[in-house]
Amino acid sequence: MPNTPDMLLVVDGNNVAWAGFHALRRPMGADTPEKLVRAALLGLTQSVIGFAVRAGEPPDAAPSRQAGQQGLFDEPRQRTSGLIVAFDAGRPLRRRGLYPPYQTGRESDGSFMEYEKHVVEGIRQFSEVAAWLPLQLLRGANTEADDLIAAAVLQSGAAEVRICSTDRDFLQLVDDRVSIYSPVKRLVITPRNFGEATAPKSSDGTATPFPRERYLDYRIASGDASDNLPGIPGVGTLTAAKLVAAAPIDEYLAEPARITSVLGRKSARIDAAFASSEAAETIHRNRELMDLRLAARNYSSLDEYRRQGSWDETSFRAWVKDQRISALEIESAVRCMEHIAAG
Incomplete structure (x- = not known):
C-alpha cells in the first residue's frame, strides 16, 4: 500500500441511492414494489461499500482481471479512514421558505413521484444495516443532505476529504483538502483538474x-x-x-x-x-x-443529526449472504470496514 494519507469519505446518500436504483431497476426486472425497493437497497449498498473500499477512486482494471475489465471493489491507492453517509429527509423547508418554487419540479415529475417511495424505503432498510457498519449516518427531518455534508466536511479535521456525489453544488467546496468523486463520470475532481472538469x-x-x-x-x-x-x-x-x-x-x-x-x-x-x-x-x-x-453555519453541532454505527462483522456477513448480493466482494468489504473501525 503506498504511503498516502487516509481519506474521510462523505457520501451523498440520496444522490447515490437514486443513481443505483436507476442502474439496477431494468437489469433486475424490478416490476413489483418489493423488487423496486431491493433495486434501491442494493444499488445504494453496493455503491457505498464500493466507494469505501476504493477510497472514492474510480474502478480500475485489476491485475487479476482481463484488460479493460473494471471492478467495483478493486484495491485502492489509499485507504478510507472514516465514512459518513448523509440523507435528505422530507422536503427542503428552509430553502422553500426563501424561495417557494425550490425543487418543486421534482414533485410534478410522475416518474419521480412513482419511484420515490421505493427509494425512500430502500434508504430506510440501508439505515438499519448501517447499524452494523463503522459509519456515521447524518439525517434530519426536512433537512437537506447537502447542508449536513457541508457542515461535516468543514468541521472535519481530516487531512483529506472526498465527497461522492454527482451534485455539482459540492464543487464550490473543492480545495487542497476537499475533492469530489463523480460516480457517473467516474472522475475525481481536484484543484488540478477543476478548470477542465467545470x-x-x-x-x-x-x-x-x-x-x-x-x-x-x-x-x-x-x-x-x-x-x-x-x-x-x-x-x-x-x-x-x-x-x-x-x-x-x-x-x-x-x-x-x-x-x-x-x-x-x-x-x-x-x-x-x-x-x-x-x-x-x-x-x-x-x-x-x-x-x-453559509448553510453549514446553521449546523454548528451535528449531534442531533448523527447516528453512529458499530462494526459487527458477523451480522454484516449474514446479511450479505441472506440478500444474495453477488456483486459485493465480501472480503474486500470486511477488510475496509475493519480498517475504518480500527481508526
Missing part, C-alpha cells in the same frame, strides 16, 4: 474556464434547472463563465457597463436585468440558496 464549452468545443474560487458565482449567475432555480435573465452557462472569468459577479452590479466589454456584445435582457433590481435580487437569492458554507 468549464462549459461552446458548440465548437471551446472551453471557457474561470477561477475555482468563483465557482459559486458561476452557479449563482447561471442558476440550476434541476432545482427549479433560475439564474440572471439572459445568462446561461457560457455567459456566466465569461463574466466570472473576468470578475466576481457582484462587481457587475456596481459597474454594469462592463458586461458589454467582457462579452463583446450587447444583450438587451442582461442589460435590463442589471439596470433594474432583477439581477441584484437574483444574485442575493441564489447566494442564500446555493452557498453551502
Whole structure:
C-alpha cells in the first residue's frame, strides 16, 4: 500500500441511492414494489461499500482481471479512514421558505413521484444495516443532505476529504483538502483538474474556464434547472463563465457597463436585468440558496443529526449472504470496514 494519507469519505446518500436504483431497476426486472425497493437497497449498498473500499477512486482494471475489465471493489491507492453517509429527509423547508418554487419540479415529475417511495424505503432498510457498519449516518427531518455534508466536511479535521456525489453544488467546496468523486463520470475532481472538469464549452468545443474560487458565482449567475432555480435573465452557462472569468459577479452590479466589454456584445435582457433590481435580487437569492458554507453555519453541532454505527462483522456477513448480493466482494468489504473501525 503506498504511503498516502487516509481519506474521510462523505457520501451523498440520496444522490447515490437514486443513481443505483436507476442502474439496477431494468437489469433486475424490478416490476413489483418489493423488487423496486431491493433495486434501491442494493444499488445504494453496493455503491457505498464500493466507494469505501476504493477510497472514492474510480474502478480500475485489476491485475487479476482481463484488460479493460473494471471492478467495483478493486484495491485502492489509499485507504478510507472514516465514512459518513448523509440523507435528505422530507422536503427542503428552509430553502422553500426563501424561495417557494425550490425543487418543486421534482414533485410534478410522475416518474419521480412513482419511484420515490421505493427509494425512500430502500434508504430506510440501508439505515438499519448501517447499524452494523463503522459509519456515521447524518439525517434530519426536512433537512437537506447537502447542508449536513457541508457542515461535516468543514468541521472535519481530516487531512483529506472526498465527497461522492454527482451534485455539482459540492464543487464550490473543492480545495487542497476537499475533492469530489463523480460516480457517473467516474472522475475525481481536484484543484488540478477543476478548470477542465467545470468549464462549459461552446458548440465548437471551446472551453471557457474561470477561477475555482468563483465557482459559486458561476452557479449563482447561471442558476440550476434541476432545482427549479433560475439564474440572471439572459445568462446561461457560457455567459456566466465569461463574466466570472473576468470578475466576481457582484462587481457587475456596481459597474454594469462592463458586461458589454467582457462579452463583446450587447444583450438587451442582461442589460435590463442589471439596470433594474432583477439581477441584484437574483444574485442575493441564489447566494442564500446555493452557498453551502453559509448553510453549514446553521449546523454548528451535528449531534442531533448523527447516528453512529458499530462494526459487527458477523451480522454484516449474514446479511450479505441472506440478500444474495453477488456483486459485493465480501472480503474486500470486511477488510475496509475493519480498517475504518480500527481508526
